[in-house]
Amino acid sequence: MQKLVLVLIFLLPVFAFGEQLGQPHEWQLGFQQSASPVMDYINDFHNLMLIIMVCIAATVNALLLYTVIRFNKKRNPxxxxxxxxxxxxIVWTVIPVLIVLGISVPSLKVLKYEEHIPDAEMTVKxxxxxxxxxxxxxxxxxxTFDSNLKYDLDEGEPRLLAVDNNLVLPIDTTVRIQITSxxxxxxxxxxxxxxxxxxxxxxLNETWVRIDKEGTYYGQCSELCGILHGFMPIAVTAVSKEAFKExxxxAKDSF
Structure with missing residues (x-):
């Protein structure tokens, strides 16, 4: 019982932050909580791959252990x-090929879903x-507006992720995002x-998003782009359609 209590105390931060949206947190064990259909697909594929990789690793290690025990010097002078x-x-060639082919099917489905942009209700550049x-x-x-790293943070804002002007998008809306530099x-x-x-x-590269939940979602520039690469955050605020209209x-008056 005492051991169980200690384990629960150790895992308490995981449960406490489990519902935190849009940003990394302490004791995080996996991906951030999904807020879009694309991320749901990625999560499902990741979970499938994790099972396959664990099975492969367990099989390989079991074979290695068997080899060490069965064919050691004492037993085989x-x-x-x-x-x-x-x-x-033939077996150790065919089996990996079949595994790779099996993995490629769900992988290609995820890529197709990501790259196929449905009819968009609005566009953001x-x-x-x-x-x-x-x-x-x-x-x-x-x-049109610029979004820069925010240095003077309000209470609760994440360091190196908060910005002065968030990208605001409506939930339950298919948004085409066009990206360039x-x-x-x-x-x-x-x-x-x-x-x-x-x-x-x-x-001009294109992608899309349809956000399921209201909240603020943080990201960063993920391509090394110079001395201040680590100071180039992204903040997307998802609001209701009515709030977006407001x-x-x-914004028409402010920017």
């Missing part, structure tokens, strides 16, 4: 001089700079939303 075994070589982001809403009066290669990444897309100068009205 005269070692075998076998040069090959055709059947065994993201431009990377050294070392900040510019957001543009072409469907909403060309609202005006200097070097950056990468716009928000883990909770399952997004990581390179911002390449002279090229924000658009205010």
């Amino acid at each position: 005269s070692p075998s001089k076998t040069s090959h075994n055709t059947l065994l070589e 993201v431009v990377g700079h050294q070392w900040y982001w510019t957001y543009n809403y072409p469907d909403h009066n060309e609202i 005006d200097d070097v290669i950056h990468s716009w990444a928000v883990p909770s939303l399952g997004i990581k897309k390179d911002a390449v100068p002279g090229r 924000w658009v009205t205010q």
